Amino acid sequence: MAPRTWLSIDGLHAGDVVGILEDGTATLPLTEQAVMVQLPSGLQLVDDDEVTGWTVVCSCTSSWDAPRWARNFDGGQADPERRVDGLRAGHPCNPSVTVAEALWKAWKAHSDREVAVTELHAARRAHEETARRLANAVAASRAIELQLSWAEIGSAVGTSKQAAHERWGRVKTGAGQ
Incomplete structure (x- = not known):
């Protein structure tokens, strides 16, 4: 051998x-x-x-x-x-x-x-990080300086304006919604 x-x-x-x-x-x-x-x-x-x-x-x-x-x-x-x-x-x-x-x-x-x-642990961690990044990006997009519409956000993430609003409509922006 x-x-x-x-x-x-x-x-x-x-x-x-x-x-x-x-x-x-x-x-x-x-x-x-x-x-x-x-x-x-x-x-x-x-x-x-x-x-x-x-x-x-x-x-x-x-x-x-x-x-x-x-x-x-x-x-x-x-x-x-x-x-x-x-x-x-x-x-x-x-x-x-x-x-x-x-x-x-x-x-x-x-x-x-x-x-x-x-690999499952790594995928879960990546998924959690991606979810955090997406929520932060939506909050920043809704901030008073940018004021992206829910239609624009929905289009950017591949969903409808209604689905985007239902998912992230309660996300705090720091400057109001």
Whole structure:
């Protein structure tokens, strides 16, 4: 398995396959060269046979619970229903294509969901700001210095004079209406 990092379409999420050790510690992202763990004392090299499973991590700060796959040291085919992959002792600990694809799909579903939620929040904030700007523009247009008619305002915002008046007729202008 070549080193890889998956990136979300907004660039805010990066996913990596990591190994899981018997004590539950996650390794650094897996590469073809070495298996490493980050300890308080620094990086430590880990033997491939110490990896007992795999999962995927995301760079975001959500509390996403990624799926975990167990390693069957006796070998055999991957079993997606049980989330077990056969990989004999003495072999590099990189997961099979089946496991890597399953982990990618899980991460992709997570990151797509997070991107959608982020976009919804951004759209809501933009909508609120646009509504404030529009209300302020209408109030300024009705100010005594400009005195735009409701027909002119309606035309400028793409509605009728009656709809414009119903929506913003009570907006305070500071100089009266």
